[in-house]
Amino acid sequence: MMTVKKINLWSILSKCFLYFWCVFSIFVFLWVINSSLKTNREFFGNIWGIFQTPQFENYGKVWNNYRMGTYFMNSVIVVVPSVLGLLAVSAPAAYILARVDFKLKKTLTRLVSFGLGIPYQLLLVPLFFLLFDLKLINSLTGLVLVYVALSIPFTVFLLISYFASLPKSLEEAAEIDGCGPGRTFFQIMLPLAGNGLVAAGVLNFVGLWNEFLLALTLLSKDSKYTLSMGLYALQGSLQYTGDWVALFAAFTMVVIPTFILFILLSRAIVAGMTMGAVKE
Amino acid sequence: MKRILVLVFAALLAAGSVFAGGQQEEAAAGNSIEYVSMWNAGEPQAIFMEEMAALFEAETGIKVEITFAGRDILTKIRSRLLMQDAPDLVDQDFSELSGALLRDDSVLVEPLNDFLYNEKGPEGQASMMDLFDENLMKLYAKDGNIYFFPYEFITSGFFYDKSLYAEYGLSAPTSWDEFISNNKTLTDAGIPALALDGNISFYNAYYYYWAVARTLGAGNLMAAASDKSGATWDDPGFLKAAEMVYELSAGGENLFQSGYAGSNYPAAQADWAMGKSGAVLCGTWIPSETKSQQDAGFDMGFFPFPEIDGGKGTIADVEAYLIGFAIPEGARNSAGAKEFMKFISKEAYADQLAKDTVNIAARKNSYYPDLLLEVKPYLDSAASFHVSYDGVMQGQPEWFANVFYPLDNDLVFGNITPEEFIAKIKADTIAYWKSK
Numbered sequence: 001m002m003t004v005k006k007i008n009l010w011s012i013l014s015k016c017f018l019y020f021w022c023v024f025s026i027f028v029f030l031w032v033i034n035s036s037l038k039t040n041r042e043f044f045g046n047i048w049g050i051f052q053t054p055q056f057e058n059y060g061k062v063w064n065n066y067r068m069g070t071y072f073m074n075s076v077i078v079v080v081p082s083v084l085g086l087l088a089v090s091a092p093a094a095y096i097l098a099r100v101d102f103k104l105k106k107t108l109t110r111l112v113s114f115g116l117g118i119p120y121q122l123l124l125v126p127l128f129f130l131l132f133d134l135k136l137i138n139s140l141t142g143l144v145l146v147y148v149a150l151s152i153p154f155t156v157f158l159l160i161s162y163f164a165s166l167p168k169s170l171e172e173a174a175e176i177d178g179c180g181p182g183r184t185f186f187q188i189m190l191p192l193a194g195n196g197l198v199a200a201g202v203l204n205f206v207g208l209w210n211e212f213l214l215a216l217t218l219l220s221k222d223s224k225y226t227l228s229m230g231l232y233a234l235q236g237s238l239q240y241t242g243d244w245v246a247l248f249a250a251f252t253m254v255v256i257p258t259f260i261l262f263i264l265l266s267r268a269i270v271a272g273m274t275m276g277a278v279k280e
Numbered sequence: 281m282k283r284i285l286v287l288v289f290a291a292l293l294a295a296g297s298v299f300a301g302g303q304q305e306e307a308a309a310g311n312s313i314e315y316v317s318m319w320n321a322g323e324p325q326a327i328f329m330e331e332m333a334a335l336f337e338a339e340t341g342i343k344v345e346i347t348f349a350g351r352d353i354l355t356k357i358r359s360r361l362l363m364q365d366a367p368d369l370v371d372q373d374f375s376e377l378s379g380a381l382l383r384d385d386s387v388l389v390e391p392l393n394d395f396l397y398n399e400k401g402p403e404g405q406a407s408m409m410d411l412f413d414e415n416l417m418k419l420y421a422k423d424g425n426i427y428f429f430p431y432e433f434i435t436s437g438f439f440y441d442k443s444l445y446a447e448y449g450l451s452a453p454t455s456w457d458e459f460i461s462n463n464k465t466l467t468d469a470g471i472p473a474l475a476l477d478g479n480i481s482f483y484n485a486y487y488y489y490w491a492v493a494r495t496l497g498a499g500n501l502m503a504a505a506s507d508k509s510g511a512t513w514d515d516p517g518f519l520k521a522a523e524m525v526y527e528l529s530a531g532g533e534n535l536f537q538s539g540y541a542g543s544n545y546p547a548a549q550a551d552w553a554m555g556k557s558g559a560v561l562c563g564t565w566i567p568s569e570t571k572s573q574q575d576a577g578f579d580m581g582f583f584p585f586p587e588i589d590g591g592k593g594t595i596a597d598v599e600a601y602l603i604g605f606a607i608p609e610g611a612r613n614s615a616g617a618k619e620f621m622k623f624i625s626k627e628a629y630a631d632q633l634a635k636d637t638v639n640i641a642a643r644k645n646s647y648y649p650d651l652l653l654e655v656k657p658y659l660d661s662a663a664s665f666h667v668s669y670d671g672v673m674q675g676q677p678e679w680f681a682n683v684f685y686p687l688d689n690d691l692v693f694g695n696i697t698p699e700e701f702i703a704k705i706k707a708d709t710i711a712y713w714k715s716k
Contacts, residue, residue: 040572044550066322132363220356222321222348236350237320242546242569 029255036248043245058249066237068250070223071230078140078226079208082147083201086155089148091197094159095185099171109160115153123150124217131218138221146218147208155200162196163189198268206258227254312343313368313616316357318603321348324568324637325432336623342616354380357608361388366608369617374420374428374602375667375674381606382422389606391425395618402626411625411643416600416665429621430604430642431633435655436486436668439566440559441552442579444471452583456494456524459586463528463535466558472537474528475552475560476692477545481685482673484692486561487528489669490585491521493599497592498666505676505684508713513706517592522691522698524588531694541693546570553578561585563601563668567651568638582654596663602642683708 035043036058037051062068096102097109127146128137136142166189174184190197212228219225225233231254238247262269315333319326326348333344347367349356357370358380370377381388396409396417405411416433417426445451445462448469453459463473477483492501496517504512512518528535537548537557546569552560553570555578560566567580574580584595607617623629631647634640638649640659648656672680687705690696696704 040550041554041575044547044554044573062322065327066320220316220347220349220360233320233348233350234322237323237326239546240320240565240569241323242550242572244546 032248032251032255035245036252038245040243040245055245058246059253061243062234062246062250062253066230066234066246066250067222067225068227068230068234068253071225071227072253074140074224074230075209075227078143078147079205082144082151082208083205085144085148086151086204087197087201090152090155090159090200091190091193092185093152094156095163095189095193097156098160098163099166099189112153112156112160116157120150121213124213127214128217136218138219138224140224143215143218143226146214147211150214151204151208155204158200158203159193159196162193166192195268195271198265199271202261202265202269205261209258210254311341311616312345313613313620314345314347315369315371315617315620316347316349316353316367317370318351318353318372319348320350323348325633325639328633328636332620332624332629336620339623340619342613342619344620357381358388361608361610364610366610366612368611368613369605369607369620371431371603371605373434374430374604375669375671377428377606378420378422379674379677381608382420382427387422387427388609389427390609390611390614391427392429392607392618393424393426395621396426396429399618399622402622408622408625413644413665416602416642419600419602419665419667428602428604428606430602431624431630432603432637433640433642433659434563434565434601434603434668435599435640435659436490436561436563436601437582437584437655437658438559438561440581440583441555441557442581443577444555444558445581452581453586454583456586456588460527460533460535463558464533467533467535472557473535473559474537475548475557476536476540477543477548478541478689478693479543480545481689482669483545483562485669485680485685485688487525487692488521488688489672490561491524491588492518493597493666493670494585494588494591494593495520495524498597498664498670501670502672502675505672505679505709507709510706510710513702513709519698519702520588522701525691526694526698526701529692529694531697534694541689564640564652564655567649571638571651580651580654582652582658584658594663595658596661598659598662598665599668600665601668604642679709679712683712 031048034051035047037054037056039055042049042052063072093112097105097112131137131139131142131146134142136145170188170192171184174188179188210228211226212232215226215229216232219229222233231250234250235247238244238250315329317326317329319329329346333346337343351372353370353372354376357367360366361381372380377389397407399408400406401408401410409417412430417430420426420428440452444466448465450462450465453462466473489501496515500512500515500517504515504518507513526532530536530541537543537551540548548557549560549562549566549570550573551557553573555575584598587594605617605621607614611617624633625643627643627646630641630643634647634649638651640646640648640652640655667674669680672684683705687696687701687708691698691701
């Protein structure tokens, strides 16, 4: 017997919107890459046209002359330790809050949730003075510490649900086999929360890689600029020199690492984000 | 896996710590100066400054630590000054420096009179002042003190496509009527006579500010902006200036490119550089800014904002928009900063600045880049100087942004008539001062 599927208008509309959004995003991305390979005259002569001869020197120019290489390395130096440090702090905290019963558990969990609700723009001034007193203004270490501290609530909140979804029987089996709490966490539970850690890591990586306001507030020396700051400076520089195609090359450089990360880890990210969403 | 992660983490943290020196840790020593610059890394002026710093260090042993902070440098510097953490040297255009660091309630920069009048010039001149036009240097003086030291000179006027003009038998106009006639010839031939990116309010503002400078002379726009009673706007010269701007607009002869009100920078100026329109009213940075878009044989000419019959302003009154240094109060190595300023003012370096950056050096008799050669005669024959936007941008910044810009945009776009413009600006100026 044939079953007639009910046509759901809402579903069709949503799909159309998503397809349109995808096509639009891909088009914009390709347009930026295409523009980055043109000369300025080509670009202004026909902004929708395909480049004649690829101008790879645009990339060389922003990497060397406009210090994008330095800004890129600064971003790596700041973001990678920030994400690793963040996971190192947040994973055990989330594990305890998810799996261990103790007196202040609910209060602590709520406190973490409250942290999510504080807009960090409110913290800019006190943070600036605090770091100034600690002589950590214009310091990448200072920025790492701030990034780790401000990202903890989101990461802990995200990881709690992963740890909570793991079966209790695994811990019990580990205990019977003689594992202490530390070993149970590192050797049993942490690997099982791998997808969750990847998702938390990538989401934080992307957020911090593109972070601008804190970097703008806490870094004023251009030798310490991260990529987002560098891009801002570059935008200023290139508009005054009229070298707009180089700006597109810089945009591409900034986007590529997160783009690659998403491509490589997309399965883990999706698995991590949907884990614990339903009870089976 | 865990061990590898721990090792990677430790290595990156160590690397982070190595690369992460705090600003206060790098406090300027006696043999170094900290220079926070308005330029961005990679800009021609930034490259020039880096080169100068290296040469200066080789000659004097004083290291110049440069931070390229970009155009919003003063926002960053002001907070540092208030926290008694002043760098030794900053630079920006003098309007910005004046507005941020030379306020009535607080002067945050060192006076340079002693340096300018008592220090010998780099080539043995009797004083540093001999390198500059003294009237120019005093434009931004406050209570008899000069606080800023220029290295780049900018003025504004019409840059035009000489080949296009020649094709239609036109030459640089010497009067407003000729200017209108030239523009009509081009628009009749289907070529936009004037290029304007309408989304840049301060480009739109050039027209009215210059029109007032020609009808009434310099100082009058500032007087009108500062007049709490609004009565100054009753002077017919202001209405005449509004009529001049309106004549160019979509409400009048429609001499700008199509859709100029919605044109986004740099679309119109790029089109102009590619020979698609006649002229653009802009600062002397435009040859450099559009260099990469110009045709190989692009022939650029310059003429000042035309005079008008019966007007009090003449082309001998030249706009001076200066860029240069200031030494903040509390600078740790003020002497080193002065030495660097003197070093950079050497004739050879002033010429190099002009050549490398396609700009005009502030020092007298310096080299002119080819693209700016046509500006030279007007500067050489200048009888007086006035500051850009008649000083209103730095003197009455709030009025300029909130009262003038919206109405001026409407006038330039032809949305309001000259009479409406005058009536509204008078009413809004009175309301503005009442709210203070």
